[in-house]
Amino acid sequence: MSYKLKSDQGVILADLLAGQVTLMADQLRYSLRIKSQDRTAFTKACGIDLPNKIGQTIIQNDRMVFCVGPDEYILIDNPNLRETLKQKFEQLADKFVFSTTDISHRNIGFKLSGKQAARMINIGCPLDLSLETFPVGKCTRSVFESAEILIFRNKEDEFQLETWRSFAPYMARYFEKFCLENESL
Amino acid sequence: MLLIRCPYCQEERPEIEFSYAGEAHIARPLNPDDLSDESWAEYLFIRSNRRGLHYERWLHAHGCAQFFNALRDTVSDKFETTYKIGEARPQVKK
Numbered sequence: 159m160s161y162k163l164k165s166d167q168g169v170i171l172a173d174l175l176a177g178q179v180t181l182m183a184d185q186l187r188y189s190l191r192i193k194s195q196d197r198t199a200f201t202k203a204c205g206i207d208l209p210n211k212i213g214q215t216i217i218q219n220d221r222m223v224f225c226v227g228p229d230e231y232i233l234i235d236n237p238n239l240r241e242t243l244k245q246k247f248e249q250l251a252d253k254f255v256f257s258t259t260d261i262s263h264r265n266i267g268f269k270l271s272g273k274q275a276a277r278m279i280n281i282g283c284p285l286d287l288s289l290e291t292f293p294v295g296k297c298t299r300s301v302f303e304s305a306e307i308l309i310f311r312n313k314e315d316e317f318q319l320e321t322w323r324s325f326a327p328y329m330a331r332y333f334e335k336f337c338l339e340n341e342s343l
Numbered sequence: 344m345l346l347i348r349c350p351y352c353q354e355e356r357p358e359i360e361f362s363y364a365g366e367a368h369i370a371r372p373l374n375p376d377d378l379s380d381e382s383w384a385e386y387l388f389i390r391s392n393r394r395g396l397h398y399e400r401w402l403h404a405h406g407c408a409q410f411f412n413a414l415r416d417t418v419s420d421k422f423e424t425t426y427k428i429g430e431a432r433p434q435v436k437k
């Protein structure tokens with residue numbers, strides 16, 4: 159199996175009893191840095207809701223905004239909105255001090271689903287993914303083996319996992335191996 | 344696995360997400376030009392290297408990406424407490 163990631167986006171990498179691993183389709187991704195005192199004014203000016211606590215996520219249609227640090231957000235949206243968002247941010251540039259970086263091509267997203275999804279992440283990541291400490295809707299940055307990841311729990315048995323493009327083939331093989339080894343589960 | 348409480352995330356998180364960043368509460372001299380080579384070298388390199396309770400900086404590198412301070416026992420590796428940058432150092436319980 160080869161991993162030419164660009165052409166494989168949107169395809170299912172492994173679909174076995176233990177779980178399903180999908181490489182997500184192209185997304186628009188932004189890294190946003192906004193001081194907490196400007197958060198409300200920023201939302202008012204451009205209509206993008208920002209969570210106010212680390213680990214929280216806000217979902218509106220295709221848009222997901224993750225709060226990963228006191229002033230740091232990751233925004234994932236429909237790629238059709240690339241120009242619209244770019245223009246919005248440009249209009250705000252003289253109103254607030256903030257930073258937006260287009261990281262669409264830096265990251266790759268995996269969707270892991272099935273009742274073994276949490277276990278699949280835990281082979282490489284020591285976070286406690288029980289529902290009590292990691293409820294549906296929570297997000298965080300962490301590590302998978304040595305690769306930095308962003309984990310988001312969509313549903314009880316579904317996670318979205320973002321990582322840098324260069325780490326993706328390595329992680330894809332890890333998941334594939336897990337699925338093969340746990341086929342009987 | 345060692346769990347470290349990040350004062351920004353307000354959670355106990357796996358040690359692998361953190362990196363150590365040296366002794367805490369060492370202020371950079373306001374006017375480095377006024378310092379002798381000896382006192383500049385002292386600021387740069389000389390640390391207390393304490394055996395026992397030690398105030399130190401940590402970075403939640405693969406988490407919220409914030410620096411914070413901790414009080415850790417260098418003998419037992421036990422974290423007594425962690426606190427945000429800018430907060431006063433907690434007193435050592437005798």
Ligand SMILES: [Zn+2]
Pocket residue numbers: 349350351352353403406407408409
């Ligand atoms: Zn943290």
